[in-house]
Amino acid sequence: MPQLTDLLFYAFAGLTLLFGFLCVANPLSRNPVTSAMFLVLTIISMAGLFVLLHAFFLAAVQILVYAGAVMVLFLFVIMLLDLKEEERRKLNAIAVGLGSVAVLGLAGVLVRALIQAKPVIGAGTQPVEGSTKELGRILFQSYLLPFEILSILLLVAMVGVILLSKKELK
Amino acid sequence: MQPGLPHYLAVSALLFSLGLLGVIARRSLLVMYMSLELMLNAANLALVAFSRFNQNLNGQVMVFFIITVAAAEVAVGLALIVALFRKRQTSHVEDLASLKL
Numbered sequence: 001m002p003q004l005t006d007l008l009f010y011a012f013a014g015l016t017l018l019f020g021f022l023c024v025a026n027p028l029s030r031n032p033v034t035s036a037m038f039l040v041l042t043i044i045s046m047a048g049l050f051v052l053l054h055a056f057f058l059a060a061v062q063i064l065v066y067a068g069a070v071m072v073l074f075l076f077v078i079m080l081l082d083l084k085e086e087e088r089r090k091l092n093a094i095a096v097g098l099g100s101v102a103v104l105g106l107a108g109v110l111v112r113a114l115i116q117a118k119p120v121i122g123a124g125t126q127p128v129e130g131s132t133k134e135l136g137r138i139l140f141q142s143y144l145l146p147f148e149i150l151s152i153l154l155l156v157a158m159v160g161v162i163l164l165s166k167k168e169l170k
Numbered sequence: 171m172q173p174g175l176p177h178y179l180a181v182s183a184l185l186f187s188l189g190l191l192g193v194i195a196r197r198s199l200l201v202m203y204m205s206l207e208l209m210l211n212a213a214n215l216a217l218v219a220f221s222r223f224n225q226n227l228n229g230q231v232m233v234f235f236i237i238t239v240a241a242a243e244v245a246v247g248l249a250l251i252v253a254l255f256r257k258r259q260t261s262h263v264e265d266l267a268s269l270k271l
Contacts (some may be wrong), residue, residue: 003172006172006173009173009177010173013173013177013181016181016185017181017184017185017188020185020188020189020208021188023188023192023204023205023208024188024189024191024192024195024196024201024204024205024208025188025191025192025195025196032198032200032201032204035200035201035204036204039204039207039208042185042208042211043211046211046214046215049178049181049215049218050215050218053178053218053219053221053222054222055218055221055222055230055233057230058214058218058230058233058234058237061234061237062214062237065237065238065241066207066211066237066240069241070207070240070241070244073244073245073248074200074203074204074244074248077200077248077251077252078200080252081200081251081252081255081261091195091197092197092264095194095195095197096194096195098194099190099191099194099195100191100195102190102194103187103188103190103191103194104187106186106187106190107183107184107187110183110186110187111180111183111184114176114179114180114183115176117176134227135227135230135231135234138227138228138231139231139234142228142231143231143235146235150235150238150239153238153239153242154238154241154242156242157242157243157245157246158245160246160249161245161246161249164246164249164250164252164253165249165252165253
């Protein structure tokens, strides 16, 4: 008798892969807005997988930062640029064919390695809980310096974006 | 069958392959960029799964850092795309074959 969480895993995994496929290779629409919307759905299904892995904080961050902030930024830029002609372009058949071969090869190698891998010893015994409290303790004790460097990185990115977005790019 | 580490890693591997397919096959800069995000997310999923099944929270901290860096990277990348679009009036990689503006 399968448990509910197991069924949820298969549901979320299937949805993630389905939406991911529709994001990159939607057979019905080549519109970037459609791709962005399916990417949002992919990210939300993936947040479901994070919840199943007991990474509750990361699931919330995933939805807030990715589905919220990053994808809104994507949609803003898509609306800003006029991308009407993208849909009229035809795909490069050679690139798509060779790309598919390369990607199938990569997926085959990865899945084969997974099948041959030995199972983790003691997996599933007293698994960690990704609660905000535990994560925050590690983040502000062991990873304090990387955390501060990250804030500087965000500042640098912000200044860089403002400079890039100025009217005259010198 | 109870989903274990290999199941999550398989999803992650397939998602990464999908992202790679998007980068190779699609010719619009924006869609290629979204595929890059998909690949980053696949790596995140693998890290969270490893963190869960190895009883070690450091993987989740790493994912937290990846999400932040990805947000900064998206901001800079999209600003570059907008600047490029202003100069060249296109975001199609086949029209952007020369290094000169």
